[in-house]
Amino acid sequence: MAYSNNNNKRTSRPTRPPFKRRPQQSNQPTVEPTVEIGQRFPLTIKRLGINGEGIGYYKRKITFVPGALPDEVVIAEVTDIEPHYLVAKIHKVREFSPDRVTPRDQYAGLVGGFDLEHMDYQAQLDYKVDVIAQSLEKFKPRGFNKFKLLPTIGMNNPYHYRNKAQFPVRMIDDRIAVGMFKIGTHELVDLPDVATQHPATMKVMRGIRSILETLSIPIYDERADSGILKSIIVRVSEYSGEVQVTFVTISKKFPQLRALLTAIHEKLPQVTSINQNINPEKTSLIWGPETVHLDGKKYITEQINGKFFELSPRAFLQLNPKQTARLYREALEALDLTSADRLIDAYSGIGTLGIAVADKVGEVRGMDTVPEAIADANRNTKLNGITNAEYFVGEAEYLIPNWVAAGWIPDAIIVDPPRTGLDEQLRTTILDVKPKKFVYISCNPSTLARDLVDLVKIYNVEYIQSIDMFPQTARVEAIVKFTRKD
Template identity: 55%
Template sequence: MPAQTNQVEVGQRFPLTIKRIGINGEGIGYYKRKIVFIPGALPEEVVVAEVTKVAPRFIAAKVHKLRQASPQRVTPKDATYGQVGGIELEHLSYPGQLAFKKDVVIQALEKFKPQGYAKYNITDTVGMENPWHYRNKAQFQVREIDGHLAAGLYAPSSHTLIDLPAFATQTDLTMKIIRTVLTLVESLGIPVFDETKNAGILKTLVVRESFATGEAQLTFITNSPKLPQKHALITAIQAELPEVVSIMQNVNKGKNVLVWGDQTLHLAGQETIMETLNGVHFELTARAFFQLNPIQTAKLYNLVRDALALTPEDRLVDAYCGVGTIGLSLANQVAEVRGMDTIADSIEAAKHNAAINNIQNVEYEVGAAEDLLPKWLDNGFVPTALVVDPPRTGLDQKLIDAILDSRPLKFVYVSCNPSTLTRDLKALVHTYQVEKIQPLDMFPQTARVEAVVTLTLKRDI
């Protein structure tokens, strides 16, 4: 008889018990000692899995049948659940989401195993009272589908546009503006971009709402500086959407993986809108990066403040400072703030935001943190407190070396990626003690989690 094999094939079905949720929000089980990822499945559920992909180290599958549902399973609010990203956990109760996000941090620690990780104090996730309608910015592609205009997001790993007449994580105002403008564009016959023909004008609608003022900024991203029916469109927007106080146009020609182009034009109203976080005002241009959930961002900065336990004598470095949000929020508690960012426009915005708030004890410089911090140290600057909020790639090794060289007494690491956070902790914990890891839910209904890590310099160093 030929030997039996454990070969698994696409289309094969088998029962599976789900053990936990993975870092991307998919259910995880094990079949013939191989890990199986199943989007939409929850811990303790028993499903009939249908294999969609077989790889050397994992199996991807979908739920063919749900035999035993989790008590944490709920009905998703969005009809487009499962078709677009950004709502991948809508089927999980909110308490279940908060527990999962703490577990994501634990999973990362178990993978990278920084020294002493089993004894770290990981607190419960800070959530939202209302985990819906929190996104203050919508960036929706516009295309023609079956003779009508659609605005929404691409399905994962594709350029198939999913029309979103409603989206439960967006604010009501951003959705109202998107759908109203879409109707106006269609009624005026403004040509929209066609990727297959590389022709047409309107590519993307971007709307940002200020939670402080209730006002909004609208940006048309176009394939050309021309915008047919521009004046009629602006007049109609001003009549129907008085909340829109700023109308801009960004030009991004041709097929491009980047949403934004280099040229931004002012069409009507103000050139910026104002947002406020913890009493500090921020003037936002169309392209300025700003946090998408101001409610949770304010909580995050309060956590950073409490973790640093700042004094009026402290000299704080705000690495990856962006438009200055963290440093400016803390400037009134310290002697000096120094911030750096690689994006020149962000540094100019940080300087401008300092000026409009009359904050004078701050200094901002363009450059990489791993280059500027050693330079500042060589010039005699001695930081006593440090906050880093890096991109998902985590800290550069040169910056880790500079931190370990300067050894500020107070150190807070804000992370949006538990994997790179725990990787970086492996190098940092030889010099620093992890006092606490505080998860925070910046993006409810998604698998993403922020973490605020409080580190203190070890006394025997």
């Protein structure tokens, strides 16, 4: 494969044309192209898909080419043939995009999480706006043309932002490897450095790997389903510099634990909290159900926009602290709260959004399905001297209708759901309650577009503000500000 033009900086990039509607599909029956695995053909890349892969058409059949950029001409080699699409890899780039840059990570393209590291950063930011536009176009909610899609808020330095590294551990030959799996395989790539990780996470991860080399803790073997240590999770607080480490093991048994803890104390003093999570299942999920505190503090403390948050090992926290502060500021500005407002912080995690504004509103209620997150949220309200906020364990779609039925009517709702978006029951409740102030933080433009079809029945979308929480990846995050129609 040869597709680097060794351009660290693009020279000139033509002004990106605004998002264009794609031509309507014709109803004419199409003749299926005959194609074989390994077949090569030249392909012009038209645009990027939602996973950051290049998209071209081979004899009118949509063809996904990871790593290819719009306007490039590549020699594509077919790797997968599906009824409605083809997947191909780049054999060679014939014509390079001016947006192509050399990725900082040599293994970008080999492991997941670096979908766009080969693309100029401004072009990444433009792409993220295009993805939202494409998703909304597909669902065509009424009023689509009426709202503004604002340029993506990017980072000055779009590297070293990830505050958490969550890496499996395996033996490769006789050496311990800590890193990520090659895309579509169970083959681990040992990662000495990752340009998107906060340097402290990689320093501690590599330090622990070196310590493990001196001990004889059995490393998990996936094929035999044997060994003890499966994964290591390292999280750093941007504010305090404290590092929290969690070892994921197959059972509670942890041979040489004392020696491991002593070595961490000596060699990695920045590690202030050490924990064990037990995951006996043979699964791709990293976390198991039980977490045990092993040593040091139970929590590390993070600060966001002047408020403090104690984080237990499993607590969800956004991965990009600098952009999180910006995301919250933008979202709360869009809500435009007053001191009389009752606010719902739905899908709250550890209560970061609600706690940030509790002193500006009358009352805050929030909820999350993870009990540890809610325990953290309620502890964090006390930590910040807040007395008008309370967090509950449960589903948004169940708790909010219950609160409303009991007479607790919100003036403002902020929702920050996972990729699945809003449950239908919650959309119905929002349509019934019609809160005057409503903001939606979305990490998935497809489910956002689906939810908008319902929500625009009573709301106008004033604007959609895209914000880059994951530079170098295709992941998109956006804040939607609604205003009620009546």
